[in-house]
Amino acid sequence: MAFEQQVTEDYLFKIVLIGDSAVGKSNLLARFARNEFYPNSKSTIGVEFQTQKVMIKGKEVKAQIWDTAGQERFRAVTSAYYRGAVGALLVYDVTRRKTFDSVARWLDELHTHSDMNVVTILVGNKSDLKGSREVATSEGKSLAEDRGLFFIETSALDSSNVGAAFQTVVREIYEILSRKVIQSRELVNNKDHHQRWIGEGKTTVIFKGDVDKRNNGGTTSSYYGCCSS
Template sequence: MAYDYDQSEDYLFKIVLTGDSAVGKSNLLARYSRNEFHPNSKATIGVEFQTQTMEIDKKEIKAQIWDTAGQERFRAVTSAYYRGAVGALLVYDITRRHTFQNIGRWLEELRLHSDESIVLMLVGNKCDLKEGREVSVEEGTALAQSENLFFMETSALDCTNVQIAFQTVVKEIYNVMSRKVLSSDEQKQEAATLTNGKTVKLHDNESQKAFLERVWCCSGGAVKKI
C-alpha cells in the first residue's frame, strides 16, 4: 500500500533513497535516524530500511525509509522495492558529476515503478566538500525545476539540511494524502446528493466514476454521465 492508517489515525509512509553507489545514501539515513556518521561505511547490499516517527497535525507519522543499493548488479532487485513508495530522495554527490548526470536514469526508473503522485526530492549530498565541487547549486536547482522536484543540498558529515530534507518529504506526502482524503469525502457527499439525500456507502474497490455511471443508467439519463 502507498500509505495506511489505523483507528488511532497513525500513518505509515514508504520512502526510498536512490542514486548511484557511494553518494552517501546510507550515511544520510544513519544521520537522520540515529544521528550517526560512518566514514568507512560499506556499500549497501540489496535494500535496508529504518523507521522514523514525527508528528503532524497531532497525528503520529511513521516514515519507513528504504536505502537501496546503487550498484548496477542490484538494480533488478531494488526496483521491486519502489512499488508502494509515496516519497523518494534522489541523491547525487556534488563532487562527482557523473552521479548527477545519472539522476535522469534513476528518476525514470522511479516513475516507472511508483505511483504518479509520489513526492520526489533531488538531494545534492556532500556539500561540505566545497573545494571538490563539480556540480553547482544552480545546476541542481535547474534540474529540480525542470522535473518538478524539491531540491536541497545536504551533508551527512556535518548534518547540513539532513533533518529538513526528510521532514520536507514526509510533510508533503501528508499534504498530498490529506488532499486526496478531502477530495474523496467531497465526492461521496456529491454522490449522496444525487440519490435524493440518501446516504450511499461506496466499497473500497468501487470507483466514483463507476457509481455515477450506474446512477445515470438507472435514472434514464437524469444525471449527466462523466
C-alpha cells in the same frame, strides 16, 4: 480533525533512497534516523529500511525509509524495492559530476517501477566539501525545476538540511493524502445530499472527483497510494 487521526493511525509512507553508489545515501539515513555518521562506511548487499516518526502539523506520521544497500552498484535495483513507494530521495554527490549526470537515469527507473506521482526531492549531498565541488547549486536547482522536483543540498557529515530533506517529502505526501481524504468525504457527502434532496426542487452540487485517464475519463476517489501499517 478526524482525517488527520486516520492518517497517523492507519498509514505509513514508504520512501526510497536512490542514486549512484557512494553518494552518501546510507549516511543520510543513519544521520536522520539515529543521528549517526560512518566516515568509513562500505556498501552492503541486501535491503535495509528504517521506520521513523515525523511530526507534521502536530501529528506523528510514520515514514518507512528504504536504502538500496549496495544494489545500485549493479544497476539492478529490483522492482520490489520501489513497490508501494510514495516518496523518493534521489541523491547525488556534489563533488562527483558523474553522479549528477545519472539523475535522469534514476528518474526513469523510478517512474518505470512506481507511480509517476511519487513525491521526489533531488538531494545534492556532501555540501560540506566546498573545495571539491563539481556541481553548482544552481545546476541542481535548474534540473529540479525542469523535472518538477523538490531540491535541497545536504551534508550527512555535519547534519545540514538532512532532517529538512526527509521532512519535505513526508509533509508533501501527508498533504496529498489529506486532500484525497477530504475529496473522498465530499464525494460521499454530495452523493448523500443528492439522494436526500432530489425531486424536491433543490439544486444539487455534483462533485466531479479526479479524472482517471486509465478509466477512459471516468472519476476516481482513491487515496494517494501508500502502505497500510
